[in-house]
Structures are given as C-alpha cells and as structure tokens.
Amino acid sequence: MSTETRCAVPGCPRTPGGRRTLCSTHRTRQWRHGDPHQKATPPDALAIDMAVANRSPLPGMRPAERRAAGVRLTELGLPANEIARIFQVDPRTVHRWRSQSRTRVAA
Numbered sequence: 001m002s003t004e005t006r007c008a009v010p011g012c013p014r015t016p017g018g019r020r021t022l023c024s025t026h027r028t029r030q031w032r033h034g035d036p037h038q039k040a041t042p043p044d045a046l047a048i049d050m051a052v053a054n055r056s057p058l059p060g061m062r063p064a065e066r067r068a069a070g071v072r073l074t075e076l077g078l079p080a081n082e083i084a085r086i087f088q089v090d091p092r093t094v095h096r097w098r099s100q101s102r103t104r105v106a107a
C-alpha cells in the first residue's frame with residue numbers, strides 16, 4: 001500500500017504535494033465552483049437575467065454567474081464602479097470580467 005497522498009478526488013492520479021488534499025486542477029475547481037468535480041458548468045441563465053434585471057445579485061449565485069451578469073450590465077452601459085457596488089467586488093474585478101469576456105467565448 002502506498003503512503004503517498006493522492007488527490008482526494010476518486011480516480012484522480014495526481015499527487016497534491018505538501019499537506020494538501022486536492023491536486024492543483026481540483027483545487028482550482030474547488031475554488032472556482034465550490035466543487036472539485038465540477039468543470040465549467042453552464043451558468044444559470046435565469047439567475048443571470050434576474051440579477052441583470054434587478055441590478056442585484058441573487059443569493060447563491062456562483063462566481064461565473066456573477067461575472068456573466070457583470071458583463072451583461074457592462075453591455076447595458078453601467079460603469080464599472082456601479083457594477084462593483086452591486087456585486088460587492090473591487091472595480092478591478094469588474095475590469096477583469098470585462099477583459100475575460102473579450103478573450104473567452106461566453107457560455
């Protein structure tokens with residue numbers, strides 16, 4: 001039996017290193033989606049629509065959904081500072097969302 005620590009995700013052959021329980025890939029997924037098994041999930045379009053219409057994030061919105069809503073509000077002409085206030089993020093975060101939306105194909 002190996003004493004080498006494997007990633008906590010079943011079937012993942014990678015070793016996290018140090019005292020970590022997840023490899024870097026799964027750690028990133030955990031951080032991004034709150035779930036190490038989750039790759040890019042399709043965002044909840046309704047939640048995004050509601051957030052855009054109400055100018056307010058819904059409770060439990062995932063980061064990708066907040067980002068999508070932020071980008072949509074940008075397209076509606078809201079200033080970054082206003083979007084940052086709505087989602088309670090730093091204006092720099094809004095600028096990052098915008099630049100990501102230009103380089104990535106939106107879901």
Ligand SMILES: [Zn+2]
Nearest residue numbers: 007012023026
């Ligand atoms: Zn892993």
